[in-house]
Each structure stands twice: as C-alpha cells, then as structure tokens.
Amino acid sequence: MMISIKQLSKLYRMKSQNVQAVDDVTLDIKRGDIFGVIGYSGAGKSTFIRLINRLEEPTQGQVMINDTNITELSVNKLRKERQKIGMIFQHFNLLWSRTVYENIAFPLEIAGVTKQKRRDKVLELIELVGLSGREQSYPSQLSGGQKQRVGIARALANDPDVLLCDEATSALDPETTDDILNLLVSINQKLNLTIIMITHEMHVIQKICHRVAVMDQGKVVEQGDVLDVFVKPQSKTAKRFVQQLNPxxxxxxxxxxxxxxxxxxxxxxxxxxxxxxxxxxxxxxxxxxxxxxxxxxxxxxxxxxxxxxxxxxxxxxxxxxxxxxxxxxxxxxxxxxxxxxxx
Structure with a gap:
C-alpha cells in the first residue's frame, strides 16, 4: 500500500467541551489511486487530510507513507518528508506579491534548487497545467481556475508522491471545476501520482475517483470502490449523497x-x-x-x-x-x- 492509516484520531480539548474531529479512522490507499473522502460540513474531512502531513498533530494513530511512519518523525525529518506530499487548497493560498512563475518557484527556492534547474522545472510545470504565456501575471490578474492551476503546479514542484486536495474545486464554477478535475486526472495518469480528494460534492467523486470513503461525525461510515458505493450505498450519509446526483x-x-x-x-x-x-x-x-x-x-x-x-x-x-x-x-x-x- 502507498498510504496506510491506522486508528487515526484527533481530539480538540477546549474549556467548554471536547470535540472529536476525527474518530478512529483506518484506510489503505493504493499507489496511483485517486481516493475520495466525502462528507458534509463538520464531518472531520479537512482535519483528517491535515493529519496526513501533520499540519495537525494526531491525538492517536499512525500514518504510513511509502513505509515511513509520518507520525513518528522529528520536526527536521518531517520537513524533508513533506516535500514528497503536495497540497492544494480551496482558496488557492498563493503569494499575491509574486508572479505565476515566482509562486511555482517558491518551494524550489526553499529546497535549495539551483536557479537554472528551478527555471527548467517551473517552465515544465507551467506547460503541464496549461498556463503558458501567463508566467509574469500576478494572482489578481488570474481567474479562479487559473489560480488553482498555479496552486497545482506549485504543489508538484518537488515531484511529490502524494497530492492532497482540500476542497480544491469548491470555490469554482461547474465548468471550471470540470476543467480542474480533468487536469488532475491527466496528472494522475502522466505522473502515476496518488491523489487524495477531500470534497462535499458527489460530482467530484463520480468524475475522477477510483475509491471513496464517506465520513460522518469524524468516523468513516462507508468505504469502497466508487461504482459499488454509487450503485449500492449502505450508510445513510452515502445514500443522501447518491440521491443528490439523481433526485x-x-x-x-x-x-x-x-x-x-x-x-x-x-x-x-x-x-x-x-x-x-x-x-x-x-x-x-x-x-x-x-x-x-x-x-x-x-x-x-x-x-x-x-x-x-x-x-x-x-x-x-x-x-x-x-x-x-x-x-x-x-x-x-x-x-x-x-x-x-x-x-
């Protein structure tokens, strides 16, 4: 397995009450899969994806990626391991004072890549995501879809093994969403990249995912091949999502x-x-x-x-x-x- 997640939990302790955001999640994700995690708002899916690269620290459980136990790494080793885990976000998280070229080059600068190698890699990625000619544009000059393409290119800069997508199409209109999803499928096939898609949209799962996990109140209430879940949903949550596609x-x-x-x-x-x-x-x-x-x-x-x-x-x-x-x-x-x- 590319990614093996065992009994992963996150408990937020607060003065008034404790919140169990992720509750005993166990999943296996194969190399090269596009794996969807779907749930309604508050289901714990965004916390879950941030536990994978330890942007959030788990309360318990473990995350194994390529036989490396992410949950046991020291700060320095984690920083290096994160270079193999790209991430894109709902609201793009671009550097607004930097051009398209400079945004994509930024993680390569941090990694100490030489200027010429940076240039070669950035231009290769700009072509891959369909932004040729926009190298010197600033984020404020781009459409939502173009901003997300910059985010995808930046996430791929260090040749990651895994791409985490946290509601990556939620801020986009339906046509642009389909364009971004088609791009992700193309990247998955060209690079054999393992992709984890967090979403509340069943259309996203239907269009690009191979397998899916359904989350509700921090728990995975159903998981399996997308086709099986669509044809014979078992949980109430999965049935509600499937119903949305064809009411x-x-x-x-x-x-x-x-x-x-x-x-x-x-x-x-x-x-x-x-x-x-x-x-x-x-x-x-x-x-x-x-x-x-x-x-x-x-x-x-x-x-x-x-x-x-x-x-x-x-x-x-x-x-x-x-x-x-x-x-x-x-x-x-x-x-x-x-x-x-x-x-």
Whole structure:
C-alpha cells in the first residue's frame, strides 16, 4: 500500500467541551489511486487530510507513507518528508506579491534548487497545467481556475508522491471545476501520482475517483470502490449523497403520472453496471416476448471505474410472460427490483 492509516484520531480539548474531529479512522490507499473522502460540513474531512502531513498533530494513530511512519518523525525529518506530499487548497493560498512563475518557484527556492534547474522545472510545470504565456501575471490578474492551476503546479514542484486536495474545486464554477478535475486526472495518469480528494460534492467523486470513503461525525461510515458505493450505498450519509446526483430516481412517486395501466402491469427498476449499460436490452426483450414496455425514467452515469445506470420501466402483459421477462433480464446480468408501491 502507498498510504496506510491506522486508528487515526484527533481530539480538540477546549474549556467548554471536547470535540472529536476525527474518530478512529483506518484506510489503505493504493499507489496511483485517486481516493475520495466525502462528507458534509463538520464531518472531520479537512482535519483528517491535515493529519496526513501533520499540519495537525494526531491525538492517536499512525500514518504510513511509502513505509515511513509520518507520525513518528522529528520536526527536521518531517520537513524533508513533506516535500514528497503536495497540497492544494480551496482558496488557492498563493503569494499575491509574486508572479505565476515566482509562486511555482517558491518551494524550489526553499529546497535549495539551483536557479537554472528551478527555471527548467517551473517552465515544465507551467506547460503541464496549461498556463503558458501567463508566467509574469500576478494572482489578481488570474481567474479562479487559473489560480488553482498555479496552486497545482506549485504543489508538484518537488515531484511529490502524494497530492492532497482540500476542497480544491469548491470555490469554482461547474465548468471550471470540470476543467480542474480533468487536469488532475491527466496528472494522475502522466505522473502515476496518488491523489487524495477531500470534497462535499458527489460530482467530484463520480468524475475522477477510483475509491471513496464517506465520513460522518469524524468516523468513516462507508468505504469502497466508487461504482459499488454509487450503485449500492449502505450508510445513510452515502445514500443522501447518491440521491443528490439523481433526485428523481429516489422519488418514486414521480413515476405515477407516466404509468399507463395499473391492473396488468408491473413497474420494475433495472440496475445496469459496466458494459450492461450499453446493451440493447429493451429491444431484445421486445423481440423475445409478447409484452409492452413503457419507459418511465432512466439515467446513465460514467465513473472512473465504469458506467452505471438505472432504468424504470412498466411491463404490461400476461402475468406469466411478465415473470418470464423478469427472469430473462436477470439472466442477462442486470439487477431487477420490482416496485410495489407505485402501481
């Protein structure tokens, strides 16, 4: 494992009360993964990411990165180890009196890199993040997306193994968010960089993450492959996030106006995963069975791990034919759920 986190906790002790910001978190993150951590405000996710590079000191537990126990390092060794852990922030944290070039060069100056090597590295990073021609611009002259590109380039200056992203797209509009997410995917693939994404936006998880952990009140209440969590969320928190992506799917009363017949029909929900989402299942059913199909509602969504989709249909025909049709659909690898409370 690239990163192994064991029983990590953070307790803030205050006069009026103690606050358990992170509570006994255990996670393993593979090299080259884009790992998402999602939770609502106050879930502890930003504290958690700051514990990874010890911007916050843990109350207990350990963080292992590349077989190095980050939680046991002395101050001097930690400073050196942090050079391998890049970090980008929601509000960019740029040096406003420095140009784009100078912002990106700053961590290389601190690391004692020679002027010529600094120049070569900065120009390489400026091209990588798509800011060629803006080298001498100041942050006040840049859009939000461009500022975040500077932040990403600066975080990559010391060739880190890990990139921590704390709500990196929260201050951006939807189109710019997608541009930054596409850039992060490109960097992940080009550099085999392990990325940890902290977010409260399920769209971010859906678009770029391979695996996800769901946090609530300091605890990880669910974790797994993004596709598994999206298709079959187990925790209340995960279900709420998934519902945000397609609220109509979770409001089955919205189907009622589209149902044509009530006595001889069955409403079913079909779950498609991976290649099943691309197959011509409905046309195959119509060719095989004497049945009518009324498509009520559906959606297909891509993730980094594959496509998933749901389709609500009304099957109308002889009872035995409906039963045979459902068995046929199940035999094709598509999950079928009969919806009893809408007909």
């Amino acid at each position: 109509l799917e979770h409001n089955q009363d919205s189907l009622k106006p589209f149902i044509t017949k009530e006595e001889n029909s069955e409403v079913v929900k079909l779950h498609f995963i991976g290649n099943d989402a691309k197959r011509a299942l409905i046309s195959n059913v119509l060719k095989t069975f004497d049945i009518e199909i009324n498509i009520l509602q559906g959606s297909i969504s891509p993730t980094q791990e594959g496509t998933y989709g749901t389709l609500y249909v009304e099957l109308d025909g002889n009872r035995s034919v409906i039963d045979e049709t459902i068995k046929f659909i199940q035999s094709s690898g598509v999950e079928v759920e009969v919806i009893d409370d809408v007909t």
